[in-house]
Amino acid sequence: MHLPSVLSLLGAAALAAAQAGNVTTGKLGDAREVRNNPVIGETWVATFDSAAVKGTVTAVAQPVGINYTIAVTGLAVEKGPYKYHVHLRAVPESGNCTDTGGHLDSYVRGDSPPCESSLPQTCEVGDLSGKYGTVAGPDVKKAFNDPYTAMNIIQLGYIGNRSIVFHDASSARIACATLKKVEVAAAP
């Protein structure tokens, strides 16, 4: 079979699944694209600095959604693959990742069944690995645009002062860091 016909069959299958209602989406519907970030280029960074896991997840406001760059080291290969999400709350002083709460899930989908990555608008907004793929260790470099997370505080999907959490294959929260705004010095 030619590649184009395979692709069109896959497309038709995804459409059929969506039409048949087999794809789980949010109780509030599919996530909408974010097109009202106040400052394009506004940057928030989650900095990981535990004994094992070090590095950053950088989020930069775009005309549509947010661009993420993951640059972390020290994810033990044998415990992967790793999931990563935007969680609701900042990491407390104690560093306890449990206290970051659940996933950012503005459209109320829940994480079960796992989301369909070909239909990212149906995923929990904060389920970045569900949408863009899990990562293996030990060192990760990965970049993607997510149209559904926001830097506009009035918008569903706002990520400010929330956190990024990595989970190992057992779902244990092995590293977490608060997203902090990078303040740009005022122009002279």
Ligand SMILES: *[C@@H]1O[C@H](CO)[C@@H](O)[C@H](O)[C@H]1NC(C)=O
């Ligand atoms: C959707 O679900 C129905 C009922 O569970 C099943 O019969 C059908 O094959 C499914 N369709 C697809 C495309 O998965």
Ligand SMILES: *[C@@H]1O[C@H](CO)[C@@H](O)[C@H](O)[C@H]1NC(C)=O
């Ligand atoms: C982290 O917090 C959870 C819930 O608050 C608690 O059950 C757990 O024992 C804490 N873990 C550590 C290492 O303190």
Ligand SMILES: *[C@@H]1O[C@H](CO)[C@@H](O)[C@H](O)[C@H]1NC(C)=O
């Ligand atoms: C944002 O991410 C997309 C997809 O990875 C990429 O094509 C685009 O160049 C990125 N934009 C910026 C400003 O980095």
Ligand SMILES: *[C@@H]1O[C@H](CO)[C@@H](O)[C@H](O)[C@H]1NC(C)=O
């Ligand atoms: C984010 O956290 C900073 C520092 O803790 C605080 O000054 C700021 O008011 C918070 N912003 C929002 C929108 O919660």
Ligand SMILES: [Cu+2]
């Ligand atoms: Cu998570």
